[in-house]
Amino acid sequence: xxxxxxxxxxxxxxxxxxxxxxxxxxxxxxxxIADCLCASMEEILEANQTDISSAAQNGIPNVMLDRLSLSxxxxxxxxxxxxxxxxxxxxxxxxxxxYTLVNGLKIRKERVPLGIVGMIxxxxxxxxVDAAVLCLKASNAVLLRGGKEAIYTNITLTRIMQHALxxxxxxxxxxxxxxxxxxQSATEMMKLNGYLDVLIPRGGQGLIRSVVENATVPxxxxxxxxxxxxxxxxxxxxxxxxxxxxxxxxRPSVCNACESLLVHKDVAEQFLPLVKERLDTKNVIxxxxxxxxxxxxxxxxxxTESDYAAEFLGYVIxxxxxxxxxxxxxxxNQYSTHHSEAIVTNNLTNSQKFTEQVDSAAVYVNASTxxxxxxxxxxxxxIGISTQKLHAxxxxxxxxxxxxxxxxxxxxxxx
Amino acid sequence: xxxxxxxxxxxxxxxxxxxxxxxxxxxxxxxxIADCLCASMEEILEANQTDISSAAQNGIPNVMLDRLSLSxxxxxxxxxxxxxxxxxxxxxxxxxxxYTLVNGLKIRKERVPLGIVGMIxxxxxxxxVDAAVLCLKASNAVLLRGGKEAIYTNITLTRIMQHALxxxxxxxxxxxxxxxxxxQSATEMMKLNGYLDVLIPRGGQGLIRSVVENATVPxxxxxxxxxxxxxxxxxxxxxxxxxxxxxxxxRPSVCNACESLLVHKDVAEQFLPLVKERLDTKNVIxxxxxxxxxxxxxxxxxxTESDYAAEFLGYVIxxxxxxxxxxxxxxxNQYSTHHSEAIVTNNLTNSQKFTEQVDSAAVYVNASTxxxxxxxxxxxxxIGISTQKLHAxxxxxxxxxxxxxxxxxxxxxxx
Numbered sequence: 001x002x003x004x005x006x007x008x009x010x011x012x013x014x015x016x017x018x019x020x021x022x023x024x025x026x027x028x029x030x031x032x033i034a035d036c037l038c039a040s041m042e043e044i045l046e047a048n049q050t051d052i053s054s055a056a057q058n059g060i061p062n063v064m065l066d067r068l069s070l071s072x073x074x075x076x077x078x079x080x081x082x083x084x085x086x087x088x089x090x091x092x093x094x095x096x097x098x099y100t101l102v103n104g105l106k107i108r109k110e111r112v113p114l115g116i117v118g119m120i121x122x123x124x125x126x127x128x129v130d131a132a133v134l135c136l137k138a139s140n141a142v143l144l145r146g147g148k149e150a151i152y153t154n155i156t157l158t159r160i161m162q163h164a165l166x167x168x169x170x171x172x173x174x175x176x177x178x179x180x181x182x183x184q185s186a187t188e189m190m191k192l193n194g195y196l197d198v199l200i201p202r203g204g205q206g207l208i209r210s211v212v213e214n215a216t217v218p219x220x221x222x223x224x225x226x227x228x229x230x231x232x233x234x235x236x237x238x239x240x241x242x243x244x245x246x247x248x249x250x251r252p253s254v255c256n257a258c259e260s261l262l263v264h265k266d267v268a269e270q271f272l273p274l275v276k277e278r279l280d281t282k283n284v285i286x287x288x289x290x291x292x293x294x295x296x297x298x299x300x301x302x303x304t305e306s307d308y309a310a311e312f313l314g315y316v317i318x319x320x321x322x323x324x325x326x327x328x329x330x331x332x333n334q335y336s337t338h339h340s341e342a343i344v345t346n347n348l349t350n351s352q353k354f355t356e357q358v359d360s361a362a363v364y365v366n367a368s369t370x371x372x373x374x375x376x377x378x379x380x381x382x383i384g385i386s387t388q389k390l391h392a393x394x395x396x397x398x399x400x401x402x403x404x405x406x407x408x409x410x411x412x413x414x415x
Numbered sequence: 416x417x418x419x420x421x422x423x424x425x426x427x428x429x430x431x432x433x434x435x436x437x438x439x440x441x442x443x444x445x446x447x448i449a450d451c452l453c454a455s456m457e458e459i460l461e462a463n464q465t466d467i468s469s470a471a472q473n474g475i476p477n478v479m480l481d482r483l484s485l486s487x488x489x490x491x492x493x494x495x496x497x498x499x500x501x502x503x504x505x506x507x508x509x510x511x512x513x514y515t516l517v518n519g520l521k522i523r524k525e526r527v528p529l530g531i532v533g534m535i536x537x538x539x540x541x542x543x544v545d546a547a548v549l550c551l552k553a554s555n556a557v558l559l560r561g562g563k564e565a566i567y568t569n570i571t572l573t574r575i576m577q578h579a580l581x582x583x584x585x586x587x588x589x590x591x592x593x594x595x596x597x598x599q600s601a602t603e604m605m606k607l608n609g610y611l612d613v614l615i616p617r618g619g620q621g622l623i624r625s626v627v628e629n630a631t632v633p634x635x636x637x638x639x640x641x642x643x644x645x646x647x648x649x650x651x652x653x654x655x656x657x658x659x660x661x662x663x664x665x666r667p668s669v670c671n672a673c674e675s676l677l678v679h680k681d682v683a684e685q686f687l688p689l690v691k692e693r694l695d696t697k698n699v700i701x702x703x704x705x706x707x708x709x710x711x712x713x714x715x716x717x718x719t720e721s722d723y724a725a726e727f728l729g730y731v732i733x734x735x736x737x738x739x740x741x742x743x744x745x746x747x748n749q750y751s752t753h754h755s756e757a758i759v760t761n762n763l764t765n766s767q768k769f770t771e772q773v774d775s776a777a778v779y780v781n782a783s784t785x786x787x788x789x790x791x792x793x794x795x796x797x798i799g800i801s802t803q804k805l806h807a808x809x810x811x812x813x814x815x816x817x818x819x820x821x822x823x824x825x826x827x828x829x830x
Binding site: 016019020099101105107112114115193197198212213216218219220221236239242243245246247250333351355356357359360361362363364365366367368370371372376377378388389390391393394403404405406407408409410411412413414415 | 431434435514516520522527529530608612613627628631633634635636651654657658660661662665748766770771772774775776777778779780781782783785786787791792793803804805806808809818819820821822823824825826827828829830
């Protein structure tokens with residue numbers, strides 16, 4: 001039996017304990033995890049240093065080193081995040097609907113845990129803790145598999161959380177880490193039908209595509225964000241500049257950053273120089289359509305089809321002048337990853353048409369796409385942002401980690 | 416370009432029309448479909464006769480011939496089913512939640528169509544109409560692929576529905592049938608990422624397993640039902656006999672029929688002869704554990720491990736005497752397909768423990784498992800019964816054919 005399968009069996013055996021754990025116990029467990037993380041500061045930093053050293057030796061880029069690195073402050077923030085999840089309302093047990101049939105059967109639909117959640121992710125070790133505590137709060141067992149760069153940190157963080165489980169009298173097998181970071185172990189995880197109720201990949205497009213293509217267990221596709229902002233003919237142009245500047249430059253490496261700007265032809269002459277001036281302050285590279293280049297000059301490089309489809313994740317933006325709202329909507333629905341899009345307009349009809357016809361998880365009127373985030377939406381925490389339409393769409397909080405069950409009470413009814 | 420891909424592109428181009436169709440138009444369309452079905456009675460029966468003749472020539476079993484066969488009455492029932500769906504409330508546009516953030520952003524979560532729904536099914540041609548109208552009512556475009564036995568019937572039914580679409584001024588490409596019934600066309604459908612938002616298989620376990628294993632688009636697993644009834648020590652035994660008899664024999668070929676009976680040891684001596692006497696009236700074959708055979712005699716064949724896991728879909732039942740409720744729950748969670756299970760008891764604590772700890776889509780107290788059905792649950796119609804935990808669980812009505820979207824209204828907010 002492979003190592004991954006043996007972990008899966010241990011999870012399956014332990015899972016009923018967390019599935020039926022009272023809210024009070026789960027909250028106490030989370031607070032203990034937070035305390036244990038703070039108390040184990042040195043041990044975590046030491047393991048993290050081992051990961052960083054070997055990553056540096058392997059010549060990993062600085063941006064990845066930063067993702068991998070923990071500090072006292074980052075660990076305290078991690079623990080604060082855990083305490084915040086402890087304070088969230090427990091989704092399990094909520095009665096979503098209930099009614100009585102004419103034959104007297106009383107039906108109620110209740111929120112229940114998903115069961116066992118699998119997470120495959122890359123170099124950020126904080127995902128180990130964030131994902132684990134969200135899953136536990138929703139009464140799920142969890143199988144984690146992080147990237148090889150963070151393996152010592154992940155092993156240490158998992159051991160600390162398992163220790164907290166034991167201290168609360170629970171089976172530590174509720175929370176297991178795949179320590180084998182080979183491609184083989186990931187592939188095995190994707191085929192754990194009968195064990196994993198869902199597999200959530202978090203990371204770059206390569207990882208997510210691999211999981212979507214190879215998994216036979218149910219998957220929630222997350223992450224990729226080719227987000228658009230459309231400046232309507234009736235837009236407040238100053239607001240438009242502020243929103244584009246914020247959505248493009250406040251944190252260009254994240255999935256809710258703006259990657260593409262569409263401008264109505266009637267305001268393009270006026271708007272494009274204004275937004276370029278602002279984007280120039282951050283040296284944003286503009287890739288434009290012919291009309292954009294006519295207005296802004298030949299210093300703007302031409303945008304290709306693949307530029308319109310690209311998630312740049314950096315200081316680059318594609319720009320296209322469109323004839324009308326319909327063309328903007330068609331362009332977005334064709335090139336978008338269906339994550340977040342915004343219209344800037346003062347026209348009510350146009351705003352309604354945009355929100356109705358743009359087929360994305362979050363559609364904004366006169367606001368930055370950067371708000372698509374579980375914390376910003378008030379969920380308290382986030383396990384990822386779903387870009388598929390099944391089960392959950394947009395930022396996923398605790399509810400996305402639950403399923404439902406019908407409970408039917410009778411007194412001898414037969415059909 | 417393959418035929419399936421060309422159908423997918425036509426669907427994708429036509430889909431926005433149905434996505435934004437007003438409820439009134441959709442209802443009118445459905446009523447017209449119902450009328451067209453009744454008006455095309457002869458044409459449908461003729462196509463069906465062609466299918467039946469070639470199926471009979473190919474020596475297809477009678478039970479499958481019956482599933483395949485239409486009659487005037489069945490077509491009228493089909494049309495009545497369509498009219499019933501027309502009368503159901505439109506799920507699209509429902510606001511599920513809404514609130515205002517401290518920064519003034521107004522967020523609302525709305526129900527929207529899934530987009531394009533794929534259905535792969537077997538020999539029942541009524542699925543062609545049932546699935547199509549449910550998808551259309553929830554504003555989805557739909558790609559159908561039925562079994563080869565029903566191909567002429569399915570082509571005719573689809574053409575009639577497309578004609579109704581045209582008569583309502585809509586693009587008939589909203590509803591397309593894969594006429595190529597080769598394995599290749601099914602496999603291509605399973606890989607239509609970027610086109611299909613969900614693929615729902617309906618049929619035998621072989622079909623469902625093939626879709627789960629091969630699809631890269633999101634799938635909702637449906638159907639298999641190894642349903643259990645547990646007779647508690649404190650059960651009303653007469654009620655227990657009635658429920659077991661009903662759940663086993665009222666329609667043994669369906670997924671909500673009872674396949675396995677568990678009996679508490681304290682009432683086994685009394686209950687087993689009673690239930691056997693009743694099941695004998697329908698010649699139900701009992702496969703029993705050792706204790707069952709001690710009580711009922713050696714005429715009862717021994718049950719194997721695989722019998723406990725089997726969905727017999729006929730007049731066969733496995734029977735096991737258990738020591739207590741915990742053993743019953745463990746047995747069910749191990750062998751069940753997580754469809755429907757029932758406890759017969761007058762003990763409140765036991766009933767609560769059973770409904771909490773049995774991990775199935777529908778859990779009954781003192782009622783037959785046969786009620787797990789969209790129509791019985793009051794959904795008006797059903798696209799299938801989900802046995803997975805993601806997106807939908809149990810009978811799936813119109814809501815299961817929808818997703819959600821966040822609409823966020825601001826006045827210039829940036830992050």
